[in-house]
Amino acid sequence: MTILALYSNKGGVGKTAAAVNLAYLAAAQGKRTLICDLDPQGAATFYFRVKPKLKVGVKKYIIGGSALDKSIKGTDFDNLDLLPAAFSLRRLDIAINDMKQARQRLRKMLSPLEKTYDLIVLDSPPTINLVAENIFAAADTILVPIIPTTLSMRAFEQLRGFFKKAAYSQKKLFAFFSMVDRRKNMHRETELAMRESYRRMLDTPIPYLSLVERMGDERQPIPAFAPRSTAAQAYVNLWNELAANTSLSQKT
């Protein structure tokens, strides 16, 4: 089982759109996939038309097991399930803080799911806290969407510094450019600069496309309602590139 986290310390960067579309593509390829919505705003949950409810409180959630299993919902798509978010997840870091081995709690919660799923995609909340640390420890690959602006570059440097300090493996950390508008000078320049300074910058950009915003109206992954669109193709390319560079292409 592989765990892929979509993470950003900034909001509104196209993180959930990527999580949803990549999870859909993995499932379409035949991988048994679970998308785990860890963001109390519940955007991924919303995209799949699932009610933002959990059958358990946040303490039982992080312990996992059969109580958690009951909360998992099948999406409308083959091979793709969703562990929904609920507003109660805003207290997840507090719940984890009281527990032993506080940074490994998410890994422990997810590990029994190995029997059922080949891939777990984590849609992370945009914070650097104990929840994020759990995500960094649990994930095999962390994928960071970056809007190519100066401020984003600074935020990414901050994240890299944090990784180094906390001794997480840099090899897990990948990034891609999201909501790119090639007409903007800043975007082009930032892209160049960041590609030069960071090796694990994926080549595939996700351009700014209104179709991605339409996901909120359609409430489906893009390849499901617009399979031949540029947006769908962009995510396909992103998925293929990610699979080629990590262990995602292998089953289990």
Next chain:
Amino acid sequence: MPDSHTSLFWLPADTTVAQVLHTAEFSFSEQPPGATTPTTLLDTFDWRLHARGWHAEWRNGTLTLFTAPGDRPQRQSAPSPPPFRFEELPKGVVSDALQPVIKMRALMPIAPFRETCTEIRVLDDLEKTTVRLIEHTIEPTPPDTPTLQLIELRPIRGYPKAARAVTRTLTEHGAEKATAHWRDDLIRACGKNPGGYSNKITMQLTPDMPAAEATKLLLKTILLGIIINQPYIAQDIDTEFLHDFRVSVRRTRAALSQIKAVFPDDDVATFKRDFSFLGKVTNTLRDLDVYLLAADSYRKMLPPHMHPAIEPLFNHLRAQRASALATVVATLNGERYPQIIERWDAFLNAPLNPTPVNALLPVETLAKTRIHRQYRKIVKMGNHLLKHPNDAELHELRLVAKKLRYLLEFFASLFPPKDMKRLIKQLKILQDNLGEFNDVCVQEEFLFNTALHHPPKAPWSAETTLAIGALIGVFDAQKTRVKADFAAIFTKFSAPKNQALFKKLFAPSKDGIA
């Protein structure tokens, strides 16, 4: 996600899923129906797949095998439509799995139908799918067979209430849960009876039935084997229609000669002649079928560099076979065959003639006598062979053993099943040894004659003659081995335990017997 939670229901044809859901006020969306696809289920004529709970389906150039419920179906490509002769099945996972089961029998279309699928999604207030339903509309091909609707209900994880509610609603509107053997029900709906044909004798006789009546009953059952298989011989679908036809002919002859004095002598003589004719006229074709089925094993007996040299033999055999088949078909289409069957059928349905000595004897008494006598004969002959081994008597013994086997099969229902099973099993081991000996002798002789006396238009090439000679050598070595096995096998067969069992079951009582 996995399909193991899918439920199947039969829905009466007078309603549809959409109507049911609409009446019960579910919110749902229905996709346009898919294409109507001709499909058929497959099995051998004698239901070999059914016997192990398997099913096979052909649709659109794809052959699918369903093994145990819960196993994943296996699929492979099969571009041409059925029937599939065993040697014509395209290579693939399905044909690999089927080969040991169907052996030399063809896969025939047993339940052809046209299927249309419609997908329906039950929705919640967020328009999330909470249950997926697939409505399979099945129109069997045979005329005047009603249309069926099979409903597949796939629950979505995390929405158990919805699945239960839909299940309840369907059931309230007349849906019935399909059993794990629903494909058998589908076969029945298409007018066939799964497992309905086998060449085993399964009739029940009662011990005090008059022997003549019991024998006629037996012979009527055996006659079915002849009548059912005969029309398929001309179609040349597989070799076993002829084989089962001949087995029934042999059983008829065995009953006529072994169950003595139950019918008037004249009748017995007439019918013995009739069925002897049917046996003889099909001998050549059956021999050639057997040799051609053995072609691969013949090749394996030769060193690889001699394989090409043996092919002309097979070509010759194939040509002979085509001619033999034409002869058999002509005979079966001629006048004599239907006359034989008509005359025989009339005889079997005529009232009992009480005159023959054993006609009114309780069948159990007669059965015991004949079986016991035949068994003693085997023991005597076998013991003699142990002291004075010789080929001629081995051949004789095979025929005597065969007659005993028929008797045991005819009268099995009169004796305890466990004991009979054991005795037949022991006898089979002896018969296999004697049968193998006979097969090897026959093949040696056949090959020798073919090589020297019956080439196709011109003499065989030196290479082919050499290859045939090599085969003869292999067979002869096999013959020596088989003969050497006889002593141990016979000793086991006639062991005191078996002799005691035979005596216990079949030794004559104090009443007079014929």
